[in-house]
Amino acid sequence: MRRLAGFRAGRALRPVLAGAAVLVVLAVLSRSVWLQVVACGLLGLVAASALSVAFDKGCEVTLRHPNDLVVGTPVDVCFTVDNPGVRRGRPLLLRYELVAARSLAPAVTVYVDPIPPGERVEVRATLTPEARGEATGARWSVAQLGAFGLFSIAPTRTLDRRVLVAPAPAPPVPLRLDGGAPDGDGAMRAGLDVRGVREWRPGDPARHVHWRASARTGELRVLERGDPSHGALGVLLVGRAGDARFEAVLAVAAATVRLAVDEGADCYVWLEQPGAGCFGRLTPTSTASPFARVERADPPSAKGFSHLLEHVGGGGRLLLALADDVPPGWVAQVRDFAASSGLDVVDLREFA
């Protein structure tokens, strides 16, 4: 019985069985031997189709799928099918889809022709997420197709590992995180503002090389950027998933935070969700997490807001990732409060 788990009938089965039944009745009424022959032929086709999957030993299918996805960025889902048996296998229909409350990406289906015995086939399918979110898992199935399309066996497996779909790439906001060091002095440190071009020194990352200047001068030149701010970055999210404007603002916020964290800045995020607030410090491996997960973020409570400002500290920046339906009065209050704490407020709606 375990072997027959997922046994399904195709759409064509009912008409075939109905036709065979009609033929049998007509054969009895008309006493025609040849109608019996036709009816038995149809039933033979049905039986052969059922047997073709019921007794086929199947093959080994290995799935390689990604964990982290970004909206609009295609990734490969790879199926490897091995036929260890001694007979040619049945055609396969492989399917992979993310399991989430709402559709994050279209399901991936792969059709594989029968594989000769002892051979291996690898098929890659492109999965392009269409919406950010968090999938609680993934579901994939290997449907073995019976002869003539009448039956199939499709055991389904569920992967419990969560999959995050980060917001689509967006241009980050050019934040000035300059800490005020004199121009050109001291070791080059991470920053965003360009301070100038200087000669390359051992230890400078290759990505900072200014190739045009190097080609002109014949010597390696690097782009020197300013020092990072000694303050941190705080992010406040208010909005609902599915709101196109909020999604765009989130994408900008995610890109800005990612860049800032990569450059060494401390980033904190507050997420007010129904029933509980969520506070976290973002690390290079978790920058996408809150932006991918947020479904509904309400305006923070006073306690939560204060908690955020404490961590960001004076001299830091407060990024507001808000939906358009946030009351302007509330935004003005936030600005005032943040300013009184010595924070610069950046409304990311201006950049989305």
Place this chain on the structure above:
Amino acid sequence: MTRDALVAQNTRAARIAFVVAGACAESALQPLLPFAEWLGLLVLFSVVGVAAVGQPFAPPKPVAGSAGRRTTWPVRQLVAVVVIGLAGAEALGRLRPGDIAAEGRTLALLMMFVQFAHALASRTRREMALGCAAAVPTLAIAAVFGGDVTLVLPITLALAGVAVTAALLHRDALLESATAVSAGGAGSAVRACVAPLAVALGIGALLFLALPDTPQLRAHTALSGASRLAAGGDRGASGVGAVGASSLDLNARGKLSDTPVLAVDATAPQYWQGAVFADYDGRSWHVSGRRTLELWTPAAGMLRPAEAPADGRARTDIATVLSAGVDVVLAPGVPTAYAGVGTVISDGYGNARFVGAGPGRDASYTVTSVAPSTSDDALRAATGADPADPRWTMVPADVAPRVRALAAQLAAPTGNRFDTVAAIENYLKANETYDINSPLPHKGDDPVDDFLFVSHRGFCEQFATAAVVMLRSVGVPARLVTGFAFGDTSAQPGKRIFRESDAHAWVQVYYPGVGWVSSDATASAAAGAASSGGSSVRGQVADALTAAWKKVPHGRVGAFVVVCVALVVGFVGTVLVGQRLIRRRRVAQVGAAADDGPVLAAYLRLERALAAQERARAPGETFAEFARRLGGLVVGAGEVHQAMRCLERECYATGRRAPAPAEVDAAVAVFDRLRAAVKDDVPVVVAPAGRPLTVGGGSDRDRVRR
């Protein structure tokens, strides 16, 4: 091959399969339609179908922006609708209510036009699937109205074509909708259908043979073409009983076996009569039974009947009874003398039956009989008075007027009785079909009217009764005779054996001055059918298949057993041959080339030996991994590893790194020892091959296996 090319190729294959399936189904309709008409429609369907092969399938849903409704119809679909409408009108015009043959022709014509319309107008996969499914009702129509044993081939091919088309359409849909595909050409999909089709054929045959052999689902007698004589009285459906029965019910059907009944000399006449029926009441024949004269008693010896033919030849024959229960004196003509066991009485009309027990099994009797034998010219010129007894020209009052009218129409141009008889026989031959499976008329219908104007199908009883009724209706004295005809001269040299299945009915016509002359309208119709069938390939195939089916012992049960045995033998043979071929292919893959080194040659010999036991190196398994599995009781692990390293160096190293002769000898010895152990059935592979796992960075793997 790109996805679009794959889909296009698959679509072409599906359309071709559709044309093949439709053509095979239409070939089954050939007996129902005039040949030229059938051929023209078949060619039309094929040409249109082939012309559409290169067209892709349209999407099943309306194009976006068309407000969900198709406002214009393509020209081809309009033409198809018009074609079906015209075909329907033509079919209705040809239909004759109550005429089954006309109904069959009408439906056949309609289905051929429907197939043509589908070939012309199928744009989507769904429409093509419907067109393909139309092959099944086409086969059903052929089965009901024109079924004979040659239908087996069109049915098999058409159903196979339908199945392959369905498989290709299904694949087409998957290829188009899938995100990615790994597929070859359409040939792989067709090849994948071969084995399931063979299985389907076997299962279908078994299902058919397993059906109960009831009157509603009769197969063996229908296929074996056993003739059936109606059984009368309380004698049941026995052929011998029917021959000697006092009545013959035209609405009864019986089952006649191949039990031998009578043996006579091989030179004896082909027709041996047993009962003469005088009275017809519109549903059945009855023996007159009014006059009984003793023909023979053990005490009195031979006696003479009251009537004797005026011009005939008497002949004496010796007959040996082979079956118990013969209660009539079977003779080539009217019995006039008898010598043997039992008491015989005669009614003077040609009936001679035993009183009490007749001759038992293997008992012989001698009978003298008289049957007129005169030339056609003499019969044409026969003149004189007919018998005074009106029973020979009596026709029931409820015989349909159109039967009388037909007889009058046929007799009008003739000038003599012989030509009248010939005209009626020729009409029956040309317009009626000999069919041992003729349908029963509806309750209350006139059997003769049903035979002549409705079913047009019947066997000897219907032919003979129709001939007698028509002859009597134009005043020609005629009567129905039952007996045995033709027999088998090959079973015993010098003997003609009559079996139950040789029971037959024919006509005797009275010619003044000559007597009762036999005439067989059924023979000409059956001979006509046989000759027309025999001259065509289809008829020869039908005869051959029918003869083969007749040889199957115990009918359906025997065929079931034969098919089961054949399937088992075929399956076992296929498995054995397949294993042998696989083993041979694996061994060929490890064959050594002429320029291989000694270590490699020894290793390949070992591989061949392991391949014969399906324990060779697995695909993707390195020499080192394979070496870890070799050894066991035969050689140590270290020796195997050294031998494998020597093999690698022989294959890939040059110069100083090539193995030394001593190393080569040692490696060859190791491989040969392993090979010898394999041949001696000593285990040399200590563990099964492990499947290597590769882990991709940043992703997960999972596996499923059924």
